[in-house]
Amino acid sequence: MDFAGAYSAENLKxxxxGLYITLFVALLAIILSFVFGCIIGVIRYAKVPVLSPICLVLVELIRNLPLLLIIFFMRFALPEVGIKLGLVTAAIAALTIFEAAMISEIVRGGLTSVDKGQIEAGRSSGLTGMQTLWHIVLPQGLRRMVPPLVSQFISLLKDTSLAVIISLADLMHNAGIIIGHGYNYTIPILLLVALIYFTVNFLLSQLSKRLETKNA
Structure with a gap:
């Protein structure tokens, strides 16, 4: 094991x-999947005619597909119909689609958990259905969604490593290249990569606990 060689300035840079690409892809996918997941979750919770059944079919379809297949589809299948996405864009699109389906179920579950008596109280006080949703259901539901949402975001961050299959220059991809330059770099580099993933995900989990305590 050559720790000194593995941890050279060039290799660390x-x-x-690669970490920058990982965090960039994860951050954009988190933002986009949260937005789309909330929209889909609200549509399903509100049982919007036509849209709700369509969302149900799409969510169930995506949730039961492997993320790796969606990544392959974005990168290699779409060009067959004239849609060409770059490596970063394909990875973000695949993660967004997959995670939005997961997050929509978290959102729907969080909204459903709000006591119906409060909803009835809001409607009886003169609020419309949308006003009740916005002022009563969403604020309470979102607080209950924090722990599962953060857990899903942590999973998303770890899932970015699957994009190595399409040669996205993320943390795992670059680690693999360094390992390829010297067989005695394997353990040092993998230990460092594991430490990086652990640190980022641990910080996210701690943030989740603080938010949960604050909202308790």
Missing amino acids: FLLD
Whole structure:
């Protein structure tokens, strides 16, 4: 095991470049999947005619597909119909689609958990259905969604490593290249990559606990 060689300035910079891509892809996918997941979750919760059944079919379809298949589809299948996505865009699109389906169920479950008596109280006080949803259901539901949402975001961050299959220059991809330069780099580099993933995900979990305590 050559720790000194594995942790050279050049290799560390290369890993940091990969970490930047990992965090960039994860951040955009988190934002987009949260937005779309909330929209789909609200549509299903509100049982919007036509849209709700369509969302149900799409969510169940996506949730039962492997993420790797969706990544392959975005990168290699779409060009067959004239839609060409770059590596980063394909990874973000695949993660967004997959995670939005998961998040929509978290959102729907959080909204459903709000006591119906409060909803009835809001309607009896003169609020419309949308006003009740916005002022009463959403604020309470979102507080209950924090722990599962953060857990899903942590899963998303770890799932970015699957994009190595399409040669996205993320943390795992760059780690693999460094390992390929010297067989005695394997354990040092993998230990460092594991430490990086653990640190980022641990910080996210701690943030979740603080938010949960604050909203309790």
